[in-house]
Amino acid sequence: MAILFDKIALIGIGLIGSSIARDLKALGLARHVTISSRTGETLKRAEELELGSQYVSSAADAVEGADLVVVSVPVGASGAVAQEIAPYLKAGAIVTDVGSTKASVIAQMLPHIPEGVHFIAGHPLAGTEKSGPDAGFTGLFKGRWCILTPVEGTDPGALAKLQEFWQALGSRVDEMDPEHHDKVLAIVSHLPHIIAYNIVGTADDLENVTESEVIKYSASGFRDFTRLAASDPTMWRDVCLHNKDAILEMLARFSEDLAYLQRAIRWGEGDKLFELFTRTRAVRRSIIEAGQDVDAPDFGRHTLDNKS
């Protein structure tokens, strides 16, 4: 594939950053890839994995001369990174991020971005429950959506270039208003993670059922939640703090609906339960038809287990 940018700087080299680095290398999309991490150990690991062509501990040093800067840090750290790199950004450079909340990231970063530099916030909807530079892999973004959230005044040329970048990594690119992005993600991603963390916490705290029983019999449903609840704690703390309003709205709706369901169970209203349990089946079918999940029973885990 052709060179898209002469120099790319990756600020943060966890699951997302390191997956981008691996794709850049595999596809030959940049001549130079400078990697920066505040954590010495992470930076060392990135170098051992040969993820880039240069490794620096300072984000400011990393962005010098870069044509594209991709900030892949927990969303709570976005503002500090923007402030740190701002004086060193090259005129005409594109700065983007990969955070799960967009209005907050724009509010934190945009004010620091100098005239002549193009800041466009973005969010690749890809990842796993694993974290760190070793967790990344080539092809993570293939077939996944990447949502860009341009604002008034965003340069169309820079936007097109960033789209081209994500498409080169195999993503399908969408554009969305930042506030709408945050509402959509609150229901499709943030609420599911919060609920998963919560139920795993509830199970962990029981007195009349032991932890070893919960673990032993977890395959009956519980284990499905533990995957999301194993996601990076710093990332998810920041998501909760930086998409507060949308998350609180979704939590309120969820709790209302749960109270309705709880009441139906208490009063033995089987028809209400049956109606809900039937309706939700259709949602699963649509997700499979849209190619957003595998149709293999049990997520295909049977084929991964030592099953016949």
Add this chain to the structure above:
Amino acid sequence: MAILFDKIALIGIGLIGSSIARDLKALGLARHVTISSRTGETLKRAEELELGSQYVSSAADAVEGADLVVVSVPVGASGAVAQEIAPYLKAGAIVTDVGSTKASVIAQMLPHIPEGVHFIAGHPLAGTEKSGPDAGFTGLFKGRWCILTPVEGTDPGALAKLQEFWQALGSRVDEMDPEHHDKVLAIVSHLPHIIAYNIVGTADDLENVTESEVIKYSASGFRDFTRLAASDPTMWRDVCLHNKDAILEMLARFSEDLAYLQRAIRWGEGDKLFELFTRTRAVRRSIIEAGQDVDAPDFGRHTLDNKS
């Protein structure tokens, strides 16, 4: 493998019943396998799939001369089935079930069981989100737990024979008090399913985020819940109605914990969020160490997708 029972009657031939039938055939555990279903279409399908050696619409006819009767129907139908088959059970026969609630099934079935017939309730912790005779497969029970819930007066010889049966299908067999079973299952299985149904319902009802957006972006977490929420509605309605007390207790705890989390989000208490999000990671690790889930990122779906 040696013949364990001369004649086995399978009452109900959905995911569980048909998986038992397939294993019986593959392993040669019975000389005769009679299959019964109230639904003509299901019975016809079982015959097309050649799951047994005889197909009858009446459960009473099916159990005549049977040495083992396995009732695999929604738990709400257990009492009616017991009443129907009781007069036709052979002296010395073993009757068992596979339902997800045990105290209620025992209360419904045991009073009908005649003297000289051994009733032992059981619950294989196995299954997928699919249902019906086509959903079953050989090896479903392999490596999975099966919990038997004998009561005072249960015949030790019959219990040993039933254990042997499940072990022959590859299960690991545990014994448990029926009430304790219902509490354990309320947290590891019933609450997860109810929560999954609920969140999918909440997402389906939004006005400011469209259903197509929910489906399109579901891979960011939401889709994990849709698998459980695609489970058989009749089965799950009955579970909710027949394990009411334990489920309501778990729901109350879950809601309390969620209110605590919601408050931490509202007041920006990042340390409380971080503490929970870290603790839950350890539960996932234990589940993987116990061999109860695959460690492949994203449930290994990446390897099933058309990913590199």
